[in-house]
Amino acid sequence: MNVFRPARCLLSGSSISKFRPRVRCRNFHISPNLYERQGDPNFSIVKASKEGVGENELDTDLGSENFKKYTPEELEALQRKYTPGQLKAIEAGEAAIDLEDLEKHGVIRTDLGRLSYFDDLSQLRPVVDRPQHYEGPHDPSWRVLTHEERTELWNKAYREAVLEDPLPEPKTPEEAEAQEARKHGGDPIAEMKADARTPYYMGSNGPIPREHSHDLRAPGLPRNFMSDDKPKVPVKKAVHEEEADPRDPEGVYDRLIKQTGLTLDQIMDYKVKILVQHRVVNQTRLGKIASIYMLAVAGNGNGRLGIGEAKGQETEETSNNAKIAAIRAMQPIPRYEERTIFGEVEGKVSAAEVKLMCRPPGFGLRCQHLIFEMARAAGIHDLAARVPRSRNKMNTVKAAYQALLKQRIPEEIARGRGKKLVDVRKVYYAGRV
Structure with a gap:
């Protein structure tokens, strides 16, 4: 709302009354100005009380709803997980956090330049996190196998792998000697099976099986890599008419799906529209060749946008090519507060x-x-x-x-x-x- 305020100025020695509009100016953001916060009790400075409160502590209940104290059950669970010294460090760290700042000024950003505020502790990051030792119930007395224990378990797994694939009866002394030497090493298939079965860790009830442990190496061959007992499944040729989606019966987006990994549902959710369409003519030695030019725009409505161009003789084919080109060219667009641009x-x-x-x-x-x-x-x-x-x-x-x-x-x-x-x-x- 414009507020008119009288102002006087001197022109040619005479006093003339003049009105000029006084426009309220403020920046484009949702934080209130200083004069708007002066009468707001939520923005008043909270001072520390003299009795029972330290110099750096605030006697306030700010954040009591969003940042509640630990319940007795949660404290008991923390005591089982952490030592008393670690609990004191956790309490000191939480006491150093200003709840007023979290309540009034802490904003979780979701735009393109957001910071990594939270970590998903249910997933492991191979660069930062330590590898998971094994899957299953936690064994407090687990340890890594020693070299002697691992050698003994590997020899046992190797002998079992050799017995699983016996050779025919030896006919000559040389064959018998070769089979006897095979039991102590030299069979590559049995060695690979032994490597895949030897455990890494020792638990309370003996070695932890490999099925319950996490392999730190690259995945090797499958366990049944030498078994020929698998029945061969006949490969059926896919019939296009049976697999065709009713939303895309002609398979216009099939190639786009294979190249980008997108699903048809994601493609259909994009906001795609033809913005420019007109007729163009190309002069060649054979005469004037007319064609149609189209420019399309595509976006996901959440910070991604792309434009695509296409020329062709048929309107429908040109329109599809322009839309596909726009989807391929989508790039992230920075958004402030997910609603406007920066400046x-x-x-x-x-x-x-x-x-x-x-x-x-x-x-x-x-x-x-x-x-x-x-x-x-x-x-x-x-x-x-x-x-x-x-x-x-x-x-x-x-x-x-x-x-x-x-x-x-x-x-x-x-x-x-x-x-x-x-x-x-x-x-x-x-x-x-």
Whole structure:
């Protein structure tokens, strides 16, 4: 709302009353300004009480709903898992965290430049995490086999592998001697079977079987790599008519599915639309050859966008080729708060210039229909655009796509200035981390 405030100025020695509009100016972010926070009790400074509270502790219940204390059952489970010294370290680390900062300023980012806030402890990362020892119930007294124990178990597994594949009765003394020497080593197939069966760890009840342990090496041959008893399954030729999906009966996306690994459901969920379509003519020595030009845009509605071009004689075939080309060319588009762009960006292709500007929540997409469709396909909800010069449709789409890819995210600005990420976001985004 505009508030009019009278202002007086002197012109030619006479006093003339003048009105000028006083416009409320603020940055485009959702954090409240300082004057809006002065009367808010949630933003008041919480001081430490004198009785029973240290200098660095806060006598407040901030975060009591989202960050609750441990229950007796949880404390008992932690005591079984950690030593008393580790528990004290955990409590000291949690006490050092400012709950007010977590409640009021901590924001979990989901945009392209997000940080790795949480780790999925149910999955192992081979570079950082230690390998899993074995699958099954935890054995507190497990240990790695010694060289003597592993040698003894390997010899036992080798002899069992030799007995599984006996040779025919020897007819000469040389064959009998070779079979006797085979029991002590020299059979490559039996050696591979012994390597695949020898355990790694020793438990309370003896060696832990390989089926319950984690192999640190690359997977070898299967256990039954020499068995010829498997019945051969006849390979049936797939009939295209039986496997055809009713949504794609002609198999337009079959090649795209094989090359990209996408499913037909994912392809159908993409927002794909033809933005530019016109007739073109190519002059050759045989005369004028007319064809159709199409430009399509494709996006998943969650930060990915691509454009594709195609020419052809048939309208339907050209349309499919342009859509497939747009799906192949999809690239990630940076989004601030998953709704708008970072700052203001410009793009220029030939004589067409496009300027894109970020806008606050609820502003909407106030731009021409070509940029509107591109923003909606990329998942951008608040955007303003200007096209001051040429309005050529093809160049406008390409310039807008170029501008979206030219955004500078806060991480890049921080690295360029040699500062921390929080400094950049404090300046441009009011401290929201």
